Amino acid sequence: MSSTNLLSAGGLATPFRSIPVEEALAVLDAHYGVTGTLRRLDTEKDDTFRLATPKGDRFIVKVSNPDEDPAELSLQTDLLDHLARVDPGLPVPRVMRNRDGKGFFAITDSHGQPRMVRMLTYLEGTPLDRIASTAEERARVGATLARLRLAMADFSHPHDSREIAWDVQHLPKLAFLLNGVADPEHRAMLAEGMARFRQIEGRLKACRRQVLHNDFSRSNIVIDRNDPAFVTGVIDFGDALRTYIVIDLSTALLNQLDPAGGPAMFDHGRDLLAGYLSVADLTPDELEVLPHLIMARVIARALITTWRAGQFPDNEPYIMRNTHQGWKQLHQFLSLPLDEISRTFAPSAANEAARTTEEARI
Numbered sequence: 001m002s003s004t005n006l007l008s009a010g011g012l013a014t015p016f017r018s019i020p021v022e023e024a025l026a027v028l029d030a031h032y033g034v035t036g037t038l039r040r041l042d043t044e045k046d047d048t049f050r051l052a053t054p055k056g057d058r059f060i061v062k063v064s065n066p067d068e069d070p071a072e073l074s075l076q077t078d079l080l081d082h083l084a085r086v087d088p089g090l091p092v093p094r095v096m097r098n099r100d101g102k103g104f105f106a107i108t109d110s111h112g113q114p115r116m117v118r119m120l121t122y123l124e125g126t127p128l129d130r131i132a133s134t135a136e137e138r139a140r141v142g143a144t145l146a147r148l149r150l151a152m153a154d155f156s157h158p159h160d161s162r163e164i165a166w167d168v169q170h171l172p173k174l175a176f177l178l179n180g181v182a183d184p185e186h187r188a189m190l191a192e193g194m195a196r197f198r199q200i201e202g203r204l205k206a207c208r209r210q211v212l213h214n215d216f217s218r219s220n221i222v223i224d225r226n227d228p229a230f231v232t233g234v235i236d237f238g239d240a241l242r243t244y245i246v247i248d249l250s251t252a253l254l255n256q257l258d259p260a261g262g263p264a265m266f267d268h269g270r271d272l273l274a275g276y277l278s279v280a281d282l283t284p285d286e287l288e289v290l291p292h293l294i295m296a297r298v299i300a301r302a303l304i305t306t307w308r309a310g311q312f313p314d315n316e317p318y319i320m321r322n323t324h325q326g327w328k329q330l331h332q333f334l335s336l337p338l339d340e341i342s343r344t345f346a347p348s349a350a351n352e353a354a355r356t357t358e359e360a361r362i
Contacts, residue, residue: 006165007307008067016066017109017113018040019109019110019111021040024047025038031099032099036051037051037052048063049063060119063116064116064118068116072159072238079240080120081103082152090147090234092123092233092237093121093122093123094121095120096118096120104118123233126223128221129217135271138271139275141221142272142276143276144229145272146278146279148216148234149212149248167241167247168247171194172194172198177304180307180310181303193333196338203285204246207246207283207285208244208283209245210245212240212248213237214239217254222234244293246290251297253273259328261331262332265329266291291342298326301323301326302330306320
């Protein structure tokens with residue numbers, strides 16, 4: 001896929017007119033036989049609502065971007081159905097079927113736009129990005145990600161090898177976006193970081209691949225401190241695809257970085273990694289490329305969000321909400337030699353962290 005097409009995948013570059021609440025309610029009544037109150041939620045590229053029915057039930061309703069490929073929704077629907085069969089206890093949404101037994105269906109909205117509609121169960125709890133988590137809680141988050149990975153291990157779909165901009169194995173294809181970064185210091189840092197990524201790209205290609213969530217960010221994790229499991233929901237499978245196991249984990253660790261950068265930048269991530277390793281393994285090579293992939297995600301986030309904020313200025317606060325903290329993180333990464341970064345999660349250190357976390361649980 002070309003660089004420009006990569007940015008268009010999944011409707012990432014497609015503007016659209018939002019569907020009115022009243023129209024969405026009429027669609028739900030006609031196709032699901034449900035009604036209630038809809039609350040519009042902030043999203044990147046589609047219309048998403050929370051539905052509360054008169055009986056007190058709650059659901060998530062998603063009306064796709066007009067440019068979204070039906071094959072992508074088929075991938076997400078089949079993956080969620082697979083997880084429900086393989087590991088029913090995983091806290092992931094369930095797909096609700098409409099009156100025709102379909103997990104999603106096409107409509108043409110009142111603006112004349114082709115849209116696809118689906119409804120999912122609502123997972124109760126608080127988004128992880130709204131609290132300050134403890135080391136033990138971060139370990140539980142890591143264990144949940146590992147469990148999710150294992151449940152996806154044998155899943156396949158005809159569309160699972162799709163390419164999207166948020167899969168950092170394709171980071172070099174985003175190099176043309178450097179010209180859109182106005183600050184020369186920031187642009188130079190991004191260029192240097194991309195050069196470093198190219199140095200570890202060969203090692204990444206020797207790592208394991210499978211279908212993965214690929215967006216295990218704190219905003220996509222729902223928690224409840226009164227629940228023994230702590231993690232009560234993993235949401236938004238919109239970026240799911242076949243990629244490297246270690247890329248999936250790097251996305252989770254990115255969201256645990258200290259915004260201030262500095263020597264302690266990875267400390268919270270080590271807690272999550274320890275929980276992950278208590279459930280699933282990583283090879284020594286995967287542990288070595290892991291910190292480089294975290295920084296690759298910082299670079300991708302800066303490039304993609306800067307470009308998208310220019311395309312959709314009305315949605316800039318949402319698009320750029322996590323971007324600005326990345327400059328200090330990237331500076332810390334670039335201040336250290338490549339080999340030192342590779343040793344950040346060295347097997348001996350990672351295994352010791354996992355052992356310490358496990359002892360704390362007993």
